[in-house]
Amino acid sequence: MSRVDQEELYRLLVEKERRVKTRKIYSMYPEEGPLRRELYVPHMKFFEAGRLHNERAFRAAHRVGKTEGTGGFELVCHATGRYPGWWVGRRFKKPIKAWACGDTNQTTKDILQYKLLGPLEDVGTGLIPYTDLSRTKTHPEGFKRKSSNVPDTVETIFVKHISGGISEVGVRSYEQGVKAFYGTEQDVILLDEEPTLDIYTQCLIRTMTVDGIIMLTFTPLVGMSEVVLSYMPDGRDVENKEGGKFLIGATWEDAPHLTREQKDRLWGSIPVRLRDAMTKGIPSLGKGAIYPISEEALLVDDFKFPDYLPRVYGLDMGWNATAALWAAVDRDNDIVYLTSEYKQGFSEPPVHAHAIKSRGDWIPGVSDPSKGTSQRDGEKLLEEYQKLLGNLHPAENAVEAGIHEVWMRMSTGRLKVFRSLVQWLAEFRVYRRGNDGKPVKENDHLMDDMRYIISSGLAVAKVMPIRMFGLRNNLPVNTYNPLTFGLKPNEYDPLSHGLGGRNDQSF
Numbered sequence: 001m002s003r004v005d006q007e008e009l010y011r012l013l014v015e016k017e018r019r020v021k022t023r024k025i026y027s028m029y030p031e032e033g034p035l036r037r038e039l040y041v042p043h044m045k046f047f048e049a050g051r052l053h054n055e056r057a058f059r060a061a062h063r064v065g066k067t068e069g070t071g072g073f074e075l076v077c078h079a080t081g082r083y084p085g086w087w088v089g090r091r092f093k094k095p096i097k098a099w100a101c102g103d104t105n106q107t108t109k110d111i112l113q114y115k116l117l118g119p120l121e122d123v124g125t126g127l128i129p130y131t132d133l134s135r136t137k138t139h140p141e142g143f144k145r146k147s148s149n150v151p152d153t154v155e156t157i158f159v160k161h162i163s164g165g166i167s168e169v170g171v172r173s174y175e176q177g178v179k180a181f182y183g184t185e186q187d188v189i190l191l192d193e194e195p196t197l198d199i200y201t202q203c204l205i206r207t208m209t210v211d212g213i214i215m216l217t218f219t220p221l222v223g224m225s226e227v228v229l230s231y232m233p234d235g236r237d238v239e240n241k242e243g244g245k246f247l248i249g250a251t252w253e254d255a256p257h258l259t260r261e262q263k264d265r266l267w268g269s270i271p272v273r274l275r276d277a278m279t280k281g282i283p284s285l286g287k288g289a290i291y292p293i294s295e296e297a298l299l300v301d302d303f304k305f306p307d308y309l310p311r312v313y314g315l316d317m318g319w320n321a322t323a324a325l326w327a328a329v330d331r332d333n334d335i336v337y338l339t340s341e342y343k344q345g346f347s348e349p350p351v352h353a354h355a356i357k358s359r360g361d362w363i364p365g366v367s368d369p370s371k372g373t374s375q376r377d378g379e380k381l382l383e384e385y386q387k388l389l390g391n392l393h394p395a396e397n398a399v400e401a402g403i404h405e406v407w408m409r410m411s412t413g414r415l416k417v418f419r420s421l422v423q424w425l426a427e428f429r430v431y432r433r434g435n436d437g438k439p440v441k442e443n444d445h446l447m448d449d450m451r452y453i454i455s456s457g458l459a460v461a462k463v464m465p466i467r468m469f470g471l472r473n474n475l476p477v478n479t480y481n482p483l484t485f486g487l488k489p490n491e492y493d494p495l496s497h498g499l500g501g502r503n504d505q506s507f
Contacts, residue, residue: 095167
């Protein structure tokens with residue numbers, strides 16, 4: 001090979017390396033290979049959902065590609081108008097106005113700006129291809145800098161659109177405050193990590209009049225924030241319906257680029273309370289969680305608990321919601337089982353009382369003694385419910401002491417919850433402290449009931465009356481003896497009498 005040929009080959013190899021380096025986005029999601037597109041199932045579903053949903057959230061574990069491989073990838077497709085052949089999501093046929101938003105000025109620069117542009121000393125090595133950056137005399141590098149306490153921060157990126165125009169991608173951070181999100185209409189807004197609800201709302205307003213889209217990509221490290229709850233009502237995943245919000249989760253198992261060795265190494269370095277969030281994308285208990293314990297440590301499958309176990313319920317009264325929570329007490333093992341729940345709003349006390357008594361009018365209850373007056377006639381609610389229900393006692397209402405008692409039972413395995421208590425679970429997931437350190441008084445009725453039961457209800461819990469036991473087990477009235485597990489010693493035969501009863505809601 002002649003020297004001229006060698007120089008030409010070298011030049012071609014250098015050019016090839018440059019093109020690969022400055023066209024990163026074109027190598028993502030290939031058709032074949034270990035990182036082939038079909039293995040990234042949540043990512044593909046997120047892209048596709050853009051056709052039907054203007055608000056989408058990608059709730060992801062760490063390192064699964066939420067910023068670069070999901071939100072950033074789609075943002076660049078819209079800004080350039082260059083969509084891969086397999087693309088089935090939303091398309092823009094003209095230049096767009098967009099925002100790329102992060103948590104703080106520093107993290108926005110270090111993460112979002114870096115993913116889009118690459119380092120400023122090597123611009124064009126990020127997701128936006130070098131040839132698609134619009135360089136002018138005013139902005140010779142393809143972007144506009146801004147004055148900031150963080151050096152080399154970019155304010156706006158100018159991107160060539162395939163139609164011939166210029167897309168503008170503004171870079172924002174939540175640290176700038178809600179006022180930074182006032183102003184013009186935006187076609188696309190990428191929110192990398194959760195903003196506050198007021199910032200999210202401003203972003204939504206910016207997109208409404210132009211039929212724009214919001215993409216929220218986040219790892220739920222702060223628990224059930226207001227923005228997360230807007231996608232997960234009561235802390236639960238809901239069916240994604242056309243026109244509504246779209247939410248999809250991604251775990252480490254949805255990231256084929258992560259090796260088993262990497263996962264094992266990362267797992268050991270993650271704090272226990274954050275493992276579900278950082279590996280599975282499940283909202284963490286959050287810094288303000290009142291009961292920082294995994295729900296799976298509390299939940300048990302429903303079972304037929306024995307009739308001889310003492311029973312009690314807690315009651316929290318109000319117009320917007322009245323809630324009752326029933327418990328069975330295993331005194332031999334000092335375990336409290338939460339077994340049944342009731343929660344209903346906008347009804348008069350007699351309606352609630354009827355529903356509560358139908359679970360067993362012999363079961364004693366404990367309730368908040370500090371309830372105000374009813375709007376109907378000025379009578380105290382507790383007194384009114386005592387007349388309606390009979391065996392209802394005022395509970396000890398020292399909030400922090402009660403919370404501590406509940407927490408001690410949870411942490412030592414002495415409080416268990418039937419898995420069928422979905423409303424209790426929904427409240428448990430969002431029960432947290434506010435900025436003032438006090439429990440947030442929203443959606444916490446069953447949490448209060450649980451506290452009443454543990455602090456005051458165990459002392460008044462009552463075993464099933466003789467009459468009721470006989471009815472349930474088809475036995476003569478005089479055979480019941482709670483001190484011998486329900487029957488007199490000579491008549492104790494659980495196989496023939498079915499001791500244990502049924503866990504239905506009729507008594």
